[in-house]
Amino acid sequence: MSFIARLKGLLRSRRLDRELDEELRSHLEMRTADNLAAGMSPENARYEAQRRFGNTTLLKEDTRAVDIIGWLDECARDFRYALRVLQRSPGFTAVAILTLALGIGANTAVFSVINSVLLGPLPYHVPGGLVMVWESNSQHPNPHNTVSPPNFFDWQSRSTVFSSMAYIADVRNNLTGNGEPEEVVVQAVSANFFSLLGVNPILGPGFTTENGKAGHDNVVILDYGLWKERFAGDPAIVGKSILLNGKPQTVVGVAPQNFNWFIKDSSLTGAKPRIWSPFVFPQSFHDHKQIGRFLTVVARLKQGVTHSQAQAEMSAIAAQLEHEYPDFDGHWGVNVVPLRDQISGQLRPALLILFGAVAFVLLIACANVSSLLLARAASREREIAVRTAIGASRWRIARQLLMESLLLALIGGGIGVTLTVVGTNALLAASPRNLLDLTSVSIDLRLLAFAAGATLLAGLLFGFLPSYMSAHSQIAQTLREGGRGASPGKRSGFARSAFVVAQLSLALVLLAGSGLLIRSFVKLVGVNPGFDTGHLLTFKVTLPQSKYAKDPLLMAFFRQLLTRISTVPGVRSATMESFPPLMGLGSATGVHILSQPQQSLMDLPVANVRVVGPDYFSTMSIPLRSGRLFTEQEMAEEKHVTIVNQAFVDKYMNGLNPLGQKAAIYMKSFQENELKPSEIIGVVGDVRAMGLDVAAEPSVYWPYPELVMSGMTILVRTSNDPLAVVSGILAELQQLDREQPMASIVTMDQLLADSLSRAHFTMLLLGLFATFALVLAAVGTYGLIAYSVTQRIQELGIRIALGAQRRDVLRLVLGQGTRLTLLGLALGIAAALGITRLMTSLLFGTSPTDPLTFAGVAGLLVFVALLACFIPARRATRIDPIVALRYE
């Protein structure tokens, strides 16, 4: 409303007032005049006219309320009155507002994260039409397996549900020139990748169809951050060349600032891309069904095609392919996943649980404030009775009280939202680095609407019962009792007890959830990862093929590098591995143990293949169970030997002694006659490579010469702080090759912490909310018992005067608290048993109905609740009967 309009409304309301006054006065005067004419005395004439009018104020209010301005005016008056009432009892107001602020603030904070993670816009055109297309094998647990190129091409030519499909595979490349050499993640994509996502570069033309043809693919699009940092935001970058692994590539675009593409499940590098480059598969990839599965596939649904239609058609195509290529596509199906679900999939359950938890906290806060209001209403009964007696309707009283509640909620909500803005960003700053892909939470309309909705709902929720009860109290009785020593009213007392029971049971549900997470986390942390994570530095070295094309060059480089690193002060030993634990995806393949019958490739036992350098097992502290480790000679040349882990023996050896067995490992070829079988020379302990909560998978270890790779992760065991040796190692590396960077430098302890971060973060937050709930419930219980002691002070005084012992009084007061606590406990346990089942996916090695946890939190709740009762109970025992009997 503009200022002028408001002013007009004000003037109109004044005029309305004046006119009504005048109209009523003239009515009165006419009646008085008629009365006089009828022969009454002047005094009687006026009195009779007045009496007929009854309550003039009420009449005026009713008449004014017909007009909307009048009505608004009334509300404003109620509002001002409410403000005064709240100011008059600052203690109550502060407690209520603080409770609500925390309740609403916590809700808004969690919602803001949900808003950003689950509901926020994705930086693509019409993201709702984008789906991920995965392969999934009925014999392996991973529903999001990467895709093989020949299958991709068959899908592309056979499917009709997609308007286009694109593939992505990420690699690490060395970026040289323009400063220090740097390893960057490059996403090799099909040329239609950007057009499929509907994203245009902010600079340059981007990829053209031409770039999708062999020989025309040496172009790149730069990430906005890379362009700003490394190329100083050069506006003339388009058309210039950069060196990737020593090969020149022409820049044809810079991606928008908010653009990125990172699907954790399928990333081979586990990191966000800085460069996109088109990649063209040679013809042999189209039909030769012998290529591994490594592509990420995204597709855009045709207009009007639903997700389930797409899934149905793709499943049919997969069935055809399975039939046509049983060796390659046996047991392989297709899984179509909406992009949104893919991105939020991991966090969704945790966030929804947290959201449920804060909703409980808000309910408890509402019950608490409602209870406070009821207690206060009891002491305001006289005021309300007087107002009713002079003509206020029930609705007016209820409206007045509701206005007070809403005012409390509004102030609480306002403070809560402010807390949210400050709190959420603090929360994000404290949250583990790889958990949320969020650096700050923005306040958008949806968030404000949520906060406003939560506030109003809370205000109505906690305000309704107290206003209803006050409005329906018996005036005559209240006035007769003089509002003194009056019993607070059975209904109000009952309602308050019910609130306390509700609070205690809600708090128990939260405590149970939080207790389960804590127990699960303790178990998780107690899991032995199978190797020593302390004082272990890791970093990646990926050698460009242009410089290191031949195996001997690669072998020589890494041997020299490891030797040089072990001379750096502070280094105890150094080794390397292709896919180290806790670093994401590895490579897995079929293994044929020659003493067992031959099977088709798809039915063979599957094992992870880990290529390791010298001193690997001693550096990692992985114990040898039987047999021997690799010799120096086996580390220098191909001797066809392998070491397997305990899980491999348990799962595949059927009780046979593995030592001396030969196994064909389908890594270098899918034709067994092209493979040299490896002899199993040792068995080592299991390593939980995918995280502490994932059991070790069968693995085979190969010495480096068996499978020479250009990218390896170096593992360095140090005597002290692992990061202190980084500069010494970098110097050694650059002496070997000046253009070779160290990438992804991180300690193993950090990787371990990251892998626990989700569980840790969820546990901390839920623990925080549960504590908050417990405190609120305790305050609520304390409030009720303390109030009832005050109400019963005369009765207790009489009992003491008549000889009741301290113990008796204590028992009397505690008895009331105990009954409520036990009732709350029983209801809470029943509810928790039903609700914690939803948390199963968040728990590790802990049943959602874990009896120990339930017993523990029940004990905690009873202890705290009884403590809250004990304080007023002890005060009750100290009542001086003389003072109590005089007490009014």
Add this chain to the structure above:
Amino acid sequence: MNKPKNDLLQGTLAMLVLKTLARGPTHGYGITLHIQMVSKDFLRVEEGSLYPALHRMEQDGWISAEWGTTENSRRARYYRLTSAGRKQLAEEEKNWERLTQAVAQVLRFA
């Protein structure tokens, strides 16, 4: 709050006021007098209901109001029936007749 027994039925007040105004414009006091007189003191209009009702009808556009002067040269607010009010009155009279007929029949046959 207890209401007097002879309080008008909800809704009939509007009809009576409209009917009164159909004879010509008058002020609030005039309306009470007229209804009381014509009903031979049986119906008494409560001021507490009359003024809110008048203002509501004015908002609904059934009547309009302007300040005027009485025979005794007193300033008073005169209410006048509008054409919408005339239609409303016809409607209410029709409904009322139907209702009273129906009630009469029930009473006769019950």
